Amino acid sequence: MEFAFTHYNYNVLNLEKSMAFYEAALGLKEVRRKEATDGSWKLVYLGDDKTDFELELTWLRDRKEPYNLGENEIHLAFLTDDFEAAHAKHKDMGCICFENPEMGIYFIVDPDGYWLEILPPRK
Template structure:
């Protein structure tokens, strides 16, 4: 028996805002969408176009709260990038950098719902 990563899920408050963020910040694009027949939820799967792993964004109609409680937010997704300086400049311009560790050569960005995304330089 062998298991393979499929996707991670983030619940979001404003689906369109989140989709725009992930496209601009990380180049992720929608590859699949499932809408509940009663409209109670929408699932959108995002892809980087090269790996099989996807990010699932879930919008819940009846959530009714202004935000999700992410606790200490000690979990995150990590992305490698071949052009670290260019990525950093983009994220700085977007105002989404929430933590930098210059010694390690990494930084984190925060999405519209407060989820942290680690940016790591690609290694040859």
């Protein structure tokens, strides 16, 4: 028996705002979606055109209050081929929420408060 990663889910309040953020910040684009026939929910899967891994954004029509992320000790990590350019872009976007120069990493935050780790190329 074998298992393979396929996707990870974040619940979002504003689907369009979240999709725009992920495209602008990380280049992720919609690869597929599912919608309830009554319009009560939407699932949008974003991909990077490099791997099969997808980020699933779940939107629920009746959800009005922000999601409780607790201590937010979870995150997704992204490798970039140009760390300095990525850092400059994210600084301009105003979405850097934490930097650790000793480790050579930083984090950005999405519209719902989820953290995303940015890593330099592997050596």
